[in-house]
Amino acid sequence: MDKIKIHGGRVLEGKIFISGAKNAALPLICASLLTDETVTLTNMPMLSDIKAMNLLLEQLGTQISEFDDFVDGHATKTYSYRTKSIKSLVAPYDYVRKMRASYYVLGPLLARYGKCELSLPGGCAIGARPMDIHLSSLEKMGAKIEIRNGYIYAESDGRLKGTHIIFPGVSVGATCNVLMAAVLAEGRTVLENAAKEPEIGDLARMLNDMGAKIEGIGTSVLTIDGVSSLHGTVHKVIADRIEAGSYAVAAAITRGRIELINARPETLRQPLQVLKDMGVRIAETDNSIIVDAKGCHLVGKDIMTEPFPGFPTDLQAQFLALMLTADGASMVTETIFENRFMHVPELLRMGANINVHGHASAIVRGVKKLSGAPVMATDLRASFALVLAGLVAEGETTVNRVYHLDRGYEKLEEKLKGVGADIVRIKNDEED
Numbered sequence: 506m507d508k509i510k511i512h513g514g515r516v517l518e519g520k521i522f523i524s525g526a527k528n529a530a531l532p533l534i535c536a537s538l539l540t541d542e543t544v545t546l547t548n549m550p551m552l553s554d555i556k557a558m559n560l561l562l563e564q565l566g567t568q569i570s571e572f573d574d575f576v577d578g579h580a581t582k583t584y585s586y587r588t589k590s591i592k593s594l595v596a597p598y599d600y601v602r603k604m605r606a607s608y609y610v611l612g613p614l615l616a617r618y619g620k621c622e623l624s625l626p627g628g629c630a631i632g633a634r635p636m637d638i639h640l641s642s643l644e645k646m647g648a649k650i651e652i653r654n655g656y657i658y659a660e661s662d663g664r665l666k667g668t669h670i671i672f673p674g675v676s677v678g679a680t681c682n683v684l685m686a687a688v689l690a691e692g693r694t695v696l697e698n699a700a701k702e703p704e705i706g707d708l709a710r711m712l713n714d715m716g717a718k719i720e721g722i723g724t725s726v727l728t729i730d731g732v733s734s735l736h737g738t739v740h741k742v743i744a745d746r747i748e749a750g751s752y753a754v755a756a757a758i759t760r761g762r763i764e765l766i767n768a769r770p771e772t773l774r775q776p777l778q779v780l781k782d783m784g785v786r787i788a789e790t791d792n793s794i795i796v797d798a799k800g801c802h803l804v805g806k807d808i809m810t811e812p813f814p815g816f817p818t819d820l821q822a823q824f825l826a827l828m829l830t831a832d833g834a835s836m837v838t839e840t841i842f843e844n845r846f847m848h849v850p851e852l853l854r855m856g857a858n859i860n861v862h863g864h865a866s867a868i869v870r871g872v873k874k875l876s877g878a879p880v881m882a883t884d885l886r887a888s889f890a891l892v893l894a895g896l897v898a899e900g901e902t903t904v905n906r907v908y909h910l911d912r913g914y915e916k917l918e919e920k921l922k923g924v925g926a927d928i929v930r931i932k933n934d935e936e937d
Contacts, residue, residue: 509904509918511895512927513877516799517761519924522579523749523768524550524915525742528606528819529704532681533711533742534558535609537567537586539617539689540715542737547574549582549742553911554604559584561600561607565614566592577767577792587737591618598624598655604912608636608678612686615648615659623657638679642670646683646690667692667731675700675812680727681708688717690731699727702813703743703772711740746772747819748914749794751889753777754823755921756796757785757803758830758893763924768794775816779824782806783831803827805835805871812841822848822890828869829857830897838866848887851880855894855902877902885913892917896926 525548535558537544549555559569567588574583594614601607601624614621625636640650640657646665651658667690672679680700685708687694699705701723709722715738718730749768756763757780770777770789777787777794783806786797805828810818818841828835829852839845843864852859855878858870877900882888888909895902904910907930910917921928 506905507907507933508931509892509907509910510929510931511877511892511902511904513875513896513898513900513902515759515896515925515927517755517759517763517896517921517924517926520764520766521752521920521924522577522766523744523752525581526550526704526707526745526747527552527554527913528702528745528747529707530555530742531558531606532609532685532704532708533740534562534586535613536685536708536712536715538562538565538588538610538613539685540735540737541587541589543585543587544715544737545583545585545739547581547583547739547741548576549584550745550915551582552913552915553908554606554913557600557604558606561596561610562586562588564593564600565596565610566590579766594618594620595622596624601626608639609682609685611639611657611659612643612682612684615643615661616665616686616689619661619663621657621659623659625652625655625657636678638672638674638676639682642672642679642683643686645670646686646694664731665690667694667729669695670697672696672698674698677702677705680705684709684719684727684729685712687729688712688719688731688735689733690729692731694729694731696727696729697725699725700812701725703746703769707743711738714738714740743772744769747817747886749773750776750817750820751823751914752920753780753794753796754820754827754893755896757783757798758827759896760798760801761924762795762797762799765794765796767792770794774814776820776824779806779808779816783827803831805831805833805869807836807838809838810841818842818845819886821845822886823893825859825867825869826852826890826893829872829875829894831871833871835869836866837869840865847883848890851883851891852894854878854880855898857894874899876900879903879905882906882909885909889914
């Protein structure tokens with residue numbers, strides 16, 4: 506497996522282009538299954554998760570074309586998707602185990618074809634993340650669902666039926682899946698306690714461009730009047746707020762200055778406020794966020810993860826690493842996933858002072874220095890936290906199992922090198 510080696514101690518300064526959002530692109534790809542016309546997605550990130558989802562759709566029968574493109578002078582990708590006819594209604598284990606977001610094919614296939622067989626999904630081991638809300642909601646719309654032999658078997662007799670659904674908990678995945686199912690359902694569907702993440706708004710806007718009738722975008726109540734068919738469209742994927750937040754922390758933790766090109770500050774209000782409260786200078790332009798920590802004295806700040814617009818769970822690990830370099834103590838409370846402190850033992854190897862209380866909270870105390878060490882990545886966002894620690898640690902840090910990073914961070918080493926980091930990827934075949 507590839508490794509990343511970092512020599513810490515460099516102050517980062519420069520510009521980083523923020524790629525299209527992985528968490529927006531994945532459901533958008535699956536939404537292309539809802540029409541027999543072409544859906545073209547621009548500003549697409551080049552990530553292993555995108556490749557895995559494309560392979561799954563090709564297995565179902567989608568024709569996919571890839572094009573080189575540019576956004577604000579930066580190389581990116583455009584993909585076109587057309588599912589004129591279906592080859593298979595089965596999302597098999599070998600595809601789904603690589604990426605949890607594969608479950609986004611369930612709603613579209615059930616809505617358009619009335620049937621789907623989906624392997625129970627895999628993904629990062631940060632918590633159980635059951636699909637109960639997805640399945641119970643689809644059952645309320647008339648689907649018949651069974652789980653056996655590790656597969657979900659879903660079927661509907663004719664079109665799904667619009668209904669009133671109150672989600673028992675805020676779920677991004679369930680909101681996306683049921684929203685995609687509802688656009689082709691018969692009648693009106695009302696989703697209460699829907700997740701409000703920007704990626705859901707991006708999905709809803711594209712669906713409306715395809716002919717759907719969705720109201721309440723950006724709120725916790727979505728009203729969908731089903732239509733008989735959708736048409737194709739061209740859609741630009743929104744910028745990745747988690748990537749932007751991660752590189753904002755890179756600027757802060759190294760006491761550097763980075764301009765995040767293409768970042769959208771309205772999607773990062775809570776994280777940016779935390780940085781300000783810690784002592785970091787933040788400025789916004791028409792097309793960027795400037796994070797300036799040069800000469801700043803940072804103090805610890807308590808954070809608690811919450812659904813959007815609260816502090817995102819996908820930035821918890823990165824901010825925990827930042828707190829290690831601030832004065833005083835900070836409490837980090839995780840309310841979304843029950844197993845999201847797996848990176849803590851690795852940070853302890855580097856000299857961190859962290860006390861985890863159960864699965865819900867951690868007390869982080871600032872330390873005078875971190876020391877480079879070999880560490881093991883456990884999941885996508887925790888991997889970046891280890892990179893951040895390596896950027897400020899004395900000596901060399903080796904991050905193992907970086908395939909996690911490849912799922913969510915495009916050209917990570919290239920972007921960090923561009924702002925002054927001493928970082929290199931060691932390919933598996935380059936090892937002694």
